[in-house]
Amino acid sequence: LLILGIESSCDETGVALVRSTGGVAVPSLLAHALHSQIEMHQAYGGVVPELASRDHIRRVLPLTEAVMAEAGQRLADVDVVAYTRGPGLAGALLVGAGVACALGAALDKPVLGVHHLEGHLLSPFLSADPPEFPFVALLVSGGHTQLMRVDGVGRYELLGETIDDAAGEAFDKSAKLMGLGYPGGPALSRLAEQGDPAAFKLPRPLLHSGNLDFSFAGLKTAVLTQAKKLGDTLEARKPDLAASTEAAIVEVLVKKTLTALKQTGLKRVVVAGGVGANRHLRAQLNAACAQGKVRVHYPELHLCTDNGAMIAMAAAMRLQAGQQMANRTYAFDVKPRWPLDALGG
């Protein structure tokens, strides 16, 4: 089966082509293309939904043509058109859903709506070292921070999640108030390389709460307070503040993940979502897991943030597991809010 995947939930337009051979073989990525709108939104300090939708409209067909050309395949050979159905920005989602269903109707091929977070969650299957079920998943993106127990495709049990900001949001908001632009996560992380992570004492919210929930809103306030206190010296101390912020976020993520492993008795972790690209998180988690003989799997660095490959992959794995049928109704709807554990198999 040739599966075309279209991602348009936020500020990245992604298109990819995946081949599924059926059985238990992991589907393979034939080609993918991505256009990030980050530059366009930077002037506003965040994503402007209406601009995002319009840009998806401009990009999605050229990207699709580029992907088909790179894979050396014709659109007529595509068997299923998959798209991100939610969660995300309603207008942005509608572009991908509309284009996917129009393509499906024109080609007389079935379409399949995919959960964006399931895409992130299964993205490590696109790596050279794909995981095996079951595993604990740490889903750390711009909008979500969750620990899940994953027993198979569609078998997701929520163990804990953030009660306020997501980890990516904590990176971005802290970076913004340090004047590092949008999205500030990668910039803050780069600056942190030159700083001292023990320079400032920042809170580790809910570290000892005994459950697997997270809270990052207070951290951002503490960073703001510290930045104000530094006044004129902030500029010189930015690397230290960045390193201390990153250390606080990473420590909570690692400790809670270890608790989830202990609670479930599982020996495998999958990290997914944009914050999974963070080098400090990877180093700390690898070190902690090596001690406990736990295997850690990550998506390839460039597939941590939003992309079409993870959407095509999730669709391929769903179809392969026989858990979801593509359909020819083409009456699409999008789900801007959509909990992953409500998905089922």
Ligand code: ATP
């Ligand atoms: P969601 O998937 O929850 O809807 P999203 O799609 O916006 O949200 P992703 O694309 O998965 O989120 O990830 C983007 C987030 O990852 C941003 O918050 C960004 O700052 C963060 N991020 C990316 N790279 C790094 C890094 N190296 N260190 C820290 N954070 C990072």
Ligand code: MG
């Ligand atoms: Mg993004």
Ligand code: FE
């Ligand atoms: Fe995402």
